[in-house]
Amino acid sequence: MAKPLLPDDLWELIEPILPKRPPHPQGGRPPVDDRKALTGIIFILKTGIPWEYLPQEMGCGCGMTCWRRLMAWFHAAVWDKIHTLLLSRLRFRKKIDFSRFLIDTSHVRAVGGGMQTGPSPVDRRKLGSKISLVTDAAGVPVVVGVIPANRNDTQETIKMIDRVPPIAGQRGRPRRRPKRLQGDRGFDDEGDRQELRRRKIIPVLGKRRTGHGSGLGKFRWFIERTNSWLKQFRRLRVRYDRIPAVYYSFLKLACAIICFRIFTSGFS
DSSP: OOOOSSOHHHHHHHGGGSOOOOOOTTOOSOOOOHHHHHHHHHHHHHHOOOGGGOOGGGSSOOHHHHHHHHHHHHHTTHHHHHHHHHHHHHHHTTOOOTTOEEEEEEEEEETTOOSSOEEOTTTTTOEEEEEEEEEETTOOEEEEEEEETTSOGGGTHHHHHHTOOOBOSSSSSOBOOOSEEEEOGGGOOHHHHHHHHHTTOEEEEOOTTSOOOSOHHHHHHHHHHHHHHHHTSHHHHEEOOSSHHHHHHHHHHHHHHHHHHHHHHOOO
16 A cells, blocks of 8 residues: 555644635635645655646646645745754654764756756756755754755855754753764864854864774764655755755755654654
């Protein structure tokens, strides 16, 4: 039996976050149900098909309806709220490891161009973007972002660590800071190390032109695995959307689904 695109347990978490739709006393065609629209968005995220090819027999409305709903929820910060809620649920289950966070980037081709793209240094200077990712020590996605393919990784280190949301789920104040941040040689920057220390985070960033010797290989595979999980969502393998907000929304939704899988399966 095929797995449901939007399980009941996940929908019960998401439904209270969605903005309430105003009544239409004048009548007219009723809007597509939020759960059906979200199901259509997840279907496009997982299959990678164009919006206009969304099957009508699914009952999710047309692709443009789902696109509009995705953008409306982006402007209402729904995707960020869903991801943060699931991170808090994971922390409640003690499945967020703050002993270290991992940071990495991965390249995707941007066939339609648009903002947050640039000539990719790993793809013959074709237009592309990078997925910036921060995970906990076990690979739980904590922060994700979209940047041009030609931007240096060191320009994103502090921005990404400052974007870690306040993660509740335990007694006391929500937590945002790990004990240490670990990254490969692409994040080698003394200024970033000083900024991390100011935030009481121990920098474990590989240095260029030196032997490894830092044990990065023992930990980096967790974030590489999470990058692989993200690329299993076919809409993320290639960036088709010129508007960065659309691709970012897909990324946040994919991270939320990964967190939900970890939460429900007990896998960490």
